[in-house]
Amino acid sequence: MSENSNLFDLSLRLPLDRFELNIEYTGSARMLGVFGVSGSGKTTLLEYIAGLRKGGRGCLSFSGESWENSKEGLFLWADKRRIGYVPQDHWLFPHRSVRGNLEMGKRRALEVGVDFEAIFERVVEVLELQSTFDSRVDRLSGGERQRVALGRALCSGPQLLLLDEPLASLDRTLRRRILRFLIRVRDTFDIPMVIVSHNPMELQVLCDEILVLEEGRIVERGSPEEIFRRKSMFDTAKEQGFENVFSGILVESLDRTITLELEHEGQPVRLRVPKVEGSVGDRVIASLASDDILIATEKPTGLSARNCIPARIEGVEETELRQFAIASIGEAIPQFVVELTQDAIDELSLKPGIDVYLVFKTNAVKV
Amino acid sequence: MPTIYETIFATLLWATMTCLVVAVPGTALAYLLARRSFFGKGILSTITTLPLVLPPTAVGYLLLRLFANDGLLGVNVLGIDLNILLTWKAVVIACSAMSFPLFVRTARVAFEEVNPRLEDMGRSLGFGACRAFASITLPLASRGLVAAALLAFTRALGEFGATVIIAGNIPGQTQTLASALFSAQQSGNESVANNLLLVALGVGFVTVYATEHLTRKSQKTKGGSR
Secondary structure, three states, X not given: OOOOOOOEEEXXXXXXXOOEEEEEEEEOOOEEEEEOOOOOOHHHHHHHHHOOOOOOEEEEEEOOEEEEEOOOOEEOOHHHOOEEEEOXXXXXXXXXXXXXXXXXXXXXXXXXXXXXXXXXXXXXXXXOXXXXXXXXXXXXXXXXXXXXXXXXXXXXXXXXXXXXXXXXXXOHHHHHHHHHHHHHHHHHHOOOEEEEEXXXXXXXXXXXXXXXXXXXXXXXXXXXXXXXXXXXXHHHHHHOOOOEEEEEEXXXXXXXXXXXXXXXXXXXXXXXXXOOOOOOOOEEEEEEOHHHOEEEOOOOOOOXXXXXXXXXXXXXXXXXXXEEEEEEOOOOOOOEEEEEOHHHHHHHOOOOOOEEEEEEOHXXXXX | OOOHHHHHHHHHHHHHHHHHHHXXXXXXXXXXXXXXXXXXXXXXXXXXXXXXXXXXHHHHHHHHHHHOOOOOOOHHHXXXXXXXXXXXXXXXXXXXXXXXXXXXXXXXXXXXXXXHHHXXXXXXXXXXXXXXXXXXXXXXXXXXXXXXXHHHHHHHHHOOHHHHHHOOOOOOOOOOHHHHXXXXXXXXXXXXXXXXXXXXXXXXXXXXXXXXXXXXXXHHHOOOEO
């Protein structure tokens, strides 16, 4: 498939209880994120794409293949769309073991010419499911159930993977762990995905493009690097747990901390962050809350904070609830959002183009 | 005169046949009522349940009208004599009419307890509607369906009112455990009545206990693992 061809061509009007889902989208993002608060229509949209919900007017095609066209009376049910669907509640088959669940999509995989044994082995390896093989699914932990649901969808040979709030039902530690599995899945299987979430961080880590849904309509569309930094989006994103997300290479492992080197063409940027499993050379995803960062106009001394990075202010914004600065520390590194009070902005005379230092503690970084 | 064992054997055989007769249409109707919305669903559900609340003799009389010579399924209308009345076939028909609502109600609950989201998951894995039913819904509802069959069996074992009207109480031909017990009591044959009572109690206890057990177990597994 050509990189530039449109994967999705979607035009939908679907009446719901409180509003009408009204979506117009054409795009080629292989990792498409749909962000919105609860009740904005995200799951309904995903079910519609999956072919599990009927009753809309419009058309939907994926990768040039028409799945629905209400004018022509065309509607393909989920079994004809070759999708893998991972719902928020997993819905594993209770009468089957883990292996049985993974094998439920075998027939479809074989029908579409997928080497089931090979993909099965790969899925089991990537999602580390060996130890749970013969377990009953009601004995699994939340994280294991999530991985089995993901594995079940992958083993069926889908051409599109649909994930509904993949991390919502997990606690924070588990969420980080499953996020790493999702990154592995994305990097290993190269299957286009639509990921629905109310958590900006997950979408920033996983997606190429993000749509923001509000009462059934797309109100914003953009790249994960910039969409949540928009003045119009920041308050909502912050309320839903927005954090600055970045990735780096583990270059040094100490007793309780590690050093990450951020990808940067000029002077390497090194950060001290809490210890995480992994060895030198591994890529680590980290996040940092926008209100855990200090800005200094001169390099501070005598500080306990271990991270003090030169940066340049790219913008200063004010929303209804907050003021924040956008700081850049390197071309290839996502910009950082730093929340400030108006007093601080005035006293430091922060404006675009001035050089500053971003200061934060090791433990403020979550890995 | 048939022995008590022959009567018991015949009753068990007819009850088993009743299960076989009601199982397929009962399962289909129960699934329809559990999963689909359609015009007249309430009416259909009420008609299905009616034999549970009507006096069995009323059901028997209705069947008698149906199979009488001038009835809808009688020789004058069909042109052929089905030869139903006062035969073992009438016993099975009467038992089926009385067991059908019990089967459907129990099976309907069994299907309702299987979350339809599990079928959706099947569809997303490439299952057509029939395969999703056969591979997901049916296995998950199976304990409930077996319980429904056991209840139908038990109801057939105890059926008297409708049976006696269209099949009569002919020893060696249409006499069931219930009608034999009635005859024994009426004729003052206490030892036979006591023996039949013990058999009825034993079989009834085992089947109802098994039904309870299956229903409890099935409730634990049907929801899907979330």
